[in-house]
Amino acid sequence: MASNRPGPNLSRIAASLGVSVATVSNALSGKGRVSAELGERIRATASALGYVPSQAGRALRTGRSGxxxxxxxxxxxxxxxxxxxxxxxxxxxxxxxxxxxxxxxxxxxxxxxxxxxxxxxxxxxxxxxxxxxxxxxxxxxxxxxxxxxxxxxxxxxDHWQGGRQIAKYLHDLGHRDFLLLGNNPASNVQNDRIGGIKSALDGSSRVEVLWIEKIEERDGAGCPLGLADKARDGFTAFAAVSDLPALRALTELQRAGVSVPGCVSVTGFDDLIWSPVVTPALTTMRMDxxxxxxxxxxxxxxxxxxxxxxxxxxxxxxxxxxxxxxxxxxxxPMQLIVRQSSGPAKPGKTDPSDGELPK
Amino acid sequence: MASNRPGPNLSRIAASLGVSVATVSNALSGKGRVSAELGERIRATASALGYVPSQAGRALRTGRSGxxxxxxxxxxxxxxxxxxxxxxxxxxxxxxxxxxxxxxxxxxxxxxxxxxxxxxxxxxxxxxxxxxxxxxxxxxxxxxxxxxxxxxxxxxxDHWQGGRQIAKYLHDLGHRDFLLLGNNPASNVQNDRIGGIKSALDGSSRVEVLWIEKIEERDGAGCPLGLADKARDGFTAFAAVSDLPALRALTELQRAGVSVPGCVSVTGFDDLIWSPVVTPALTTMRMDxxxxxxxxxxxxxxxxxxxxxxxxxxxxxxxxxxxxxxxxxxxxPMQLIVRQSSGPAKPGKTDPSDGELPK
DNA sequence: AACACTTGATTAAACGATTAATCAGTTGTT
DNA sequence: AACAACTGATTAATCGTTTAATCAAGTGTT
Known part of the structure; x- marks a missing residue:
């Protein structure tokens, strides 16, 4: 019996005020010419009746769905x-x-x-x-x-600028040996971040890039990345281009007994949900x-x-x-979020037994 | 000049075949009575013209937006x-x-x-x-x-059943001292999971629940949870009701030198994105x-x-x-995903120096 | 041959909003 | 006083689809 859509429509408002639907439409949209007094009255009864415009009707007429x-x-x-x-x-x-x-x-x-x-x-x-x-x-x-x-x-x-910023931050902490962790070289985002990092590091630094998917193709998904060996090789800054590989690096290094940030620093990108709650909390670059x-x-x-x-x-x-x-x-611009996973580079060879700063 | 919506509509199809729009509508929806031959012809030209029904028109008429x-x-x-x-x-x-x-x-x-x-x-x-x-x-x-x-x-x-399942799994591994990690006791989901775990453990096991948000209210967000002390107290199974606290536990324990799964086991819930890639990969319960x-x-x-x-x-x-x-x-039902963060309970006191299974 | 059915199609009326065109008054200008 | 300009409202068409009502023609029954 009743109309299948609940709530009043324009014509119901119009009827209850004894005016035309066009006037009601004009009053509510503020487009046509309606006297101030009537406009006010229309708006009042519209909200009194709980009027909600039908998107379908509007879309059909205007050609826009919103x-x-x-x-x-x-x-x-x-x-x-x-x-x-x-x-x-x-x-x-x-x-x-x-x-x-x-x-x-x-x-x-x-x-x-x-x-x-x-x-x-x-x-x-x-x-x-x-x-x-x-x-x-x-x-x-x-x-x-x-x-x-x-x-x-x-x-x-600005992923490139983000890369420059994290690189500069780590460089200022004394790091000179960078291992960059990416997932897939086909990603423009990851390439830009890596490009930015590299561009900020002049010849004084050593930079190596590890593409995780390539390693996984060979060794299977979730395989170890051999990061502890890399730490032993003298890398002190493990900069991942996303927080997921950063987390992977963090846990793999921790598991192998390499202290973070005592021995090496680990940083990520994106400030994902877990970054603040892992131990040590992850230093990362946040997008706005x-x-x-x-x-x-x-x-x-x-x-x-x-x-x-x-x-x-x-x-x-x-x-x-x-x-x-x-x-x-x-x-x-991206924003640097400094947490506990990064710290000053230790001079000399990496020693797995030092740097257990508690907290 | 041209209609503001691109593509043909029912009347364009109707016109191009010399029939009425109603017939076209009937043919395409299969509702009215249309001869098989004409129906076929209509469908053919509809797809030839690349006809896409207007959701707005349909929604207005039927009262349903889809x-x-x-x-x-x-x-x-x-x-x-x-x-x-x-x-x-x-x-x-x-x-x-x-x-x-x-x-x-x-x-x-x-x-x-x-x-x-x-x-x-x-x-x-x-x-x-x-x-x-x-x-x-x-x-x-x-x-x-x-x-x-x-x-x-x-x-x-079935969160309760999921709790029972993970509890049984850990119990079968020999664990008798359970520390359950939840975020907030107001969550029905978390309570059900904890309830399930508790219901599966008879009097032979020790069970304690840690609500993280309560601890954080006192000590601030991201504060340490003191889990290494708990491990020293004899807890061997750290069962979190979500993968986020599980990850938090995993990293905090690792950081403190408690080996997982050598000394203690850590499990989560939900099989979130990072669970397979952290080291050790997280044992967890997955929802379907x-x-x-x-x-x-x-x-x-x-x-x-x-x-x-x-x-x-x-x-x-x-x-x-x-x-x-x-x-x-x-x-x-939930599904148990066994990975490397869980293992047999070590008998006797926890010793931080053992159990470094390098996989 | 008159009647009732069935089939295959058309007509026309919605759905609810927008808007160009129009109209009736009122005010302003010369 | 005549005409223009403006104000405040209405009329009516339109968007594209669905669907009840109708109609014309063919089929079958008695």
Missing amino acids: VLGLVLPDISNPLFPQIAQAMEYAASIAGYGVLIADSRGDVARQTEAINRLLERGVDGMIIVPRRGTRIADIGCPVAVVDTPSTPGNTVSA MATIAEIAIAALVEAIEKRAPGETSEDELLSGIRRIVTATVSRV | VLGLVLPDISNPLFPQIAQAMEYAASIAGYGVLIADSRGDVARQTEAINRLLERGVDGMIIVPRRGTRIADIGCPVAVVDTPSTPGNTVSA MATIAEIAIAALVEAIEKRAPGETSEDELLSGIRRIVTATVSRV
């Missing part, structure tokens, strides 16, 4: 909570909802996930690409959050996700809302080239 | 990637999209987040409540994923998120789709009481 898609091809990424939280917050401030899409780590299914979002009529998408995948042209504005060195990147943390999300969403929303209906001519021109939005600020 | 809301009040929870991934997958199979909502850990903002979802017209929601928050009646079907002991729980892992998500989504979808339009009478009856959906299977 929803953005968030594509994280590597959803198992421990950064996901941070990203999702920041994006959802920034989007909700801008009046948008966030629809998630997952391609279960499979690069081929990334397209499928994107299509699902398009079918749901998202107005734009935020894509955090997996390992430098290039984003093909899709039918809506896209913000790409990867790394500044990637062509087409909209906004991201809130700012990154804010910029990405703002750029996206601008691209969505500036396109007045019926600009297909210019649109066609753009779509052939790219629909990837740009932002004036595209690199957001 | 979108579910996912509410995770504690989004910084490291389980989030697992949950989001599983839910999104199960939902996409059922033809639904997933809109995320975050209340930034703030219990008060949970209502706000739920309202945002309602305003976007979600057809139902999955709520993973924060620490036993009771879900008030909201305007749509809700699936609650918490713990079987919570009233109103739709489906969840895929199954949980499948059940939750199925129950939700059934509640959504069974409600024929205009059942407000019965609806009113229900809404006053509860709109929380139920599933026939409400507890999903």
